[in-house]
Amino acid sequence: MAEAKLLSGNDACVQGALAAGVRFFAGYPITPSTEIANAFARELPRRGGIFMQMEDEIASMGAIIGASCTGTKAVTATSGPGFSLMQENIGYAAIAEIPCVIINVMRYGPSTGLPTSPSQGDFMQSRWGSHGDRPVIVIAPYTAREAYRETGRAVNLSETYRVPVIVLMDEILGHLRERVEFRDEDLVQEISRKGPEPGRPFLPYENTEDGVPPFADFGTGYRYHITGLIHDETGFPTNNPVEVDTTMRRVNGKLELHRQDIERTQFVDADDAEILIVAFGSVARSAHEAVRTLRNEGKAVGMVRPITVWPFPEDDIRTAAAGKKAIIVPEMNLGQMIGEVERAVAGTVPVHALNRIDGLLITPHEIRDLVEDLL
Amino acid sequence: MNIVENFDLYAPKLTDKKEYFSPGHRACQGCGEALAIRLMCKALGKDTIIVNATGCMEVVSTMYPTTAWELPWIHVAFPNSASVGAGVEAALKVLRRKGKIDDRDVKTVCIGGDGGTFDIGLQALSGTMERGHDLLYVCFDNEAYMNTGIQRSGATPFGASTTTNPAGSASIGKNQWKKNVAEIMVAHNVPYVATACPSYPVDFMNKVKKAREFKGPSFIHCMSVCPTGWRIPSAECIKMGRLAVESGVFPLYEVENGRYRFTYRPEPLRPVEQYIKKQGRFRHLTPETIESVQKRVILEYKKLVDRVDGLHSWDELELAD
Numbered sequence: 001m002a003e004a005k006l007l008s009g010n011d012a013c014v015q016g017a018l019a020a021g022v023r024f025f026a027g028y029p030i031t032p033s034t035e036i037a038n039a040f041a042r043e044l045p046r047r048g049g050i051f052m053q054m055e056d057e058i059a060s061m062g063a064i065i066g067a068s069c070t071g072t073k074a075v076t077a078t079s080g081p082g083f084s085l086m087q088e089n090i091g092y093a094a095i096a097e098i099p100c101v102i103i104n105v106m107r108y109g110p111s112t113g114l115p116t117s118p119s120q121g122d123f124m125q126s127r128w129g130s131h132g133d134r135p136v137i138v139i140a141p142y143t144a145r146e147a148y149r150e151t152g153r154a155v156n157l158s159e160t161y162r163v164p165v166i167v168l169m170d171e172i173l174g175h176l177r178e179r180v181e182f183r184d185e186d187l188v189q190e191i192s193r194k195g196p197e198p199g200r201p202f203l204p205y206e207n208t209e210d211g212v213p214p215f216a217d218f219g220t221g222y223r224y225h226i227t228g229l230i231h232d233e234t235g236f237p238t239n240n241p242v243e244v245d246t247t248m249r250r251v252n253g254k255l256e257l258h259r260q261d262i263e264r265t266q267f268v269d270a271d272d273a274e275i276l277i278v279a280f281g282s283v284a285r286s287a288h289e290a291v292r293t294l295r296n297e298g299k300a301v302g303m304v305r306p307i308t309v310w311p312f313p314e315d316d317i318r319t320a321a322a323g324k325k326a327i328i329v330p331e332m333n334l335g336q337m338i339g340e341v342e343r344a345v346a347g348t349v350p351v352h353a354l355n356r357i358d359g360l361l362i363t364p365h366e367i368r369d370l371v372e373d374l375l
Numbered sequence: 376m377n378i379v380e381n382f383d384l385y386a387p388k389l390t391d392k393k394e395y396f397s398p399g400h401r402a403c404q405g406c407g408e409a410l411a412i413r414l415m416c417k418a419l420g421k422d423t424i425i426v427n428a429t430g431c432m433e434v435v436s437t438m439y440p441t442t443a444w445e446l447p448w449i450h451v452a453f454p455n456s457a458s459v460g461a462g463v464e465a466a467l468k469v470l471r472r473k474g475k476i477d478d479r480d481v482k483t484v485c486i487g488g489d490g491g492t493f494d495i496g497l498q499a500l501s502g503t504m505e506r507g508h509d510l511l512y513v514c515f516d517n518e519a520y521m522n523t524g525i526q527r528s529g530a531t532p533f534g535a536s537t538t539t540n541p542a543g544s545a546s547i548g549k550n551q552w553k554k555n556v557a558e559i560m561v562a563h564n565v566p567y568v569a570t571a572c573p574s575y576p577v578d579f580m581n582k583v584k585k586a587r588e589f590k591g592p593s594f595i596h597c598m599s600v601c602p603t604g605w606r607i608p609s610a611e612c613i614k615m616g617r618l619a620v621e622s623g624v625f626p627l628y629e630v631e632n633g634r635y636r637f638t639y640r641p642e643p644l645r646p647v648e649q650y651i652k653k654q655g656r657f658r659h660l661t662p663e664t665i666e667s668v669q670k671r672v673i674l675e676y677k678k679l680v681d682r683v684d685g686l687h688s689w690d691e692l693e694l695a696d
Contacts, residue, residue: 029490030523034523034524038538041541042541056495
């Protein structure tokens with residue numbers, strides 16, 4: 001498969017989604033994600049797919065939920081303000097367990113914020129943005145190559161676990177163009193949701209052992225109830241405390257059962273490092289560069305990079321952090337992931353923040369300087 | 376020489392000297408929208424509060440560290456200039472009633488582009504019109520999301536090519552007809568709705584002044600030519616607005632308390648081909664498609680003529696007590 005292409009991060013997301021079988025996109029123009037909509041508008045009609053431009057982001061989420069109910073793999077893309085508008089429907093997709101993928105190319109906020117500048121300000125919103133408890137998988141690539149592969153994986157995870165999956169990009173990653181050399185491991189598979197077993201009674205929200213009920217696509221002969229109200233195994237609304245508890249524990253707990261399959265973490269020279277950097281997304285590019293140059297000078301520095309950022313890879317962080325002198329968490333926000341890192345290491349290793357919120361990327365130099373202070 | 380070719384007829388110099396939308400903003404050359412805002416502000420005068428939805432005009436008029444606005448101005452999110460305007464208007468009313476501010480006629484004016492009005496902002500606009508706030512909403516319609524790079528909107532005309540409706544072998548570009556937002560506003564039974572275009576500056580300014588005087592919600596749909604998005608030379612902006620009107624694509628009319636009136640009647644209409652052929656966004660259209668656009672334009676124009684001839688002001692109705 002060794003094939004080289006010049007791809008932007010946004011284009012790579014589109015290619016990865018198409019490779020995973022996405023044939024439906026509904027979206028609304030917003031910087032810095034618009035190129036994703038433009039590319040789907042070009043590519044989908046050629047493949048017999050549908051591109052729909054909606055009147056706002058609430059409608060974009062509504063449309064991909066509707067399309068997904070028919071078994072069509074559906075994606076939307078947005079940024080900051082649009083991501084905020086999508087939150088109610090993301091919660092709906094989570095409780096109704098409708099597979100869908102949202103690509104959020106982060107810009108700095110709140111509100112209109114800095115439309116053309118990068119940020120990692122949606123780390124927490126991607127996890128907790130809707131009201132109530134809801135499951136979600138969030139994946140943060142850091143190169144165009146990974147944007148391709150991980151968007152494909154996002155589609156497959158959403159189908160496998162009937163859960164909304166968010167691809168957390170940022171302005172730098174979305175707009176940078178780089179040479180991408182695809183190798184065999186980048187091959188994106190096409191995985192589809194499991195359907196009802198013929199001959200067996202169909203319970204749309206069955207408490208299955210793996211936590212994931214079968215999905216009967218609209219138009220395949222099944223008639224059942226889908227709702228955003230809390231429901232029992234039949235899909236009908238319930239106030240019964242036992243049933244509510246059962247449903248909510250299964251829906252929120254199903255990802256925990258499959259952590260091994262969902263989690264993906266990269267370790268860079270982490271084993272023998274004294275100082276450990278925990279970073280994701282485009283900031284991890286700077287961190288990676290800092291590790292490389294410091295290692296060349298013989299300094300014991302390493303990096304742990306969550307690729308799946310939610311569920312947060314607590315065990316990976318805890319294991320990698322054991323015995324380290326210090327941890328640095330650089331982020332383009334006022335400190336969001338750092339709380340998760342502190343929770344994982346539970347006071348055993350000092351954790352240092354490095355934050356930028358001025359619309360500029362944290363540079364390798366800034367990370368180096370802090371590492372050298374701490375060594 | 377007729378009105379389309381005669382540029383001497385365009386005389387913004389005849390208007391007030393005072394500028395409330397000052398030069399130095401970063402709009403593209405030949406921007407019809409920036410011109411329209413400038414004329415609108417002149418017609419509104421200083422006792423005006425502007426509530427501006429996200430869009431081209433917000434971006435180009437307020438590049439750090441400058442502003443083109445010499446009026447109180449607030450930039451709000453994309454969907455809700457009408458709601459924020461409703462809040463401003465209602466609160467001013469209370470302050471005036473309590474005697475906390477001068478009892479001056481300060482007008483709240485909400486502005487938005489076609490995306491912020493036809494699409495994402497329609498719900499807020501509808502609510503504000505229905506509640507009957509004393510404010511003016513002006514939609515500056517350049518027929519696509521130009522700020523993000525020419526994506527189609529509910530205002531994009533049939534057959535136009537945009538980046539999310541690209542014309543090609545499988546598509547003629549946008550395959551739907553433009554939403555008639557002025558009619559939607561008329562259906563809200565507000566006292567004043569008008570269409571306008573800065574290519575007819577006196578007509579536009581008169582409508583703004585009239586709308587300002589109405590107590591209650593008023594709406595102006597202002598066709599704003601976008602040379603960048605329409606793929607025309609920037610010097611053609613005024614001319615293109617005139618061709619839109621002269622061909623009947625965008626008739627100029629007003630609806631006052633339910634009564635329709637043409638403010639300019641360009642009959643006989645020019646062929647729409649003259650309007651369409653000059654624009655890169657329609658470059659791919661075949662004569663057959665242009666012919667179907669022509670038929671539709673005439674149909675819509677006749678519907679409007681029927682309303683002008685047939686409907687009367689609700690003031691003329693004799694209501695039983």
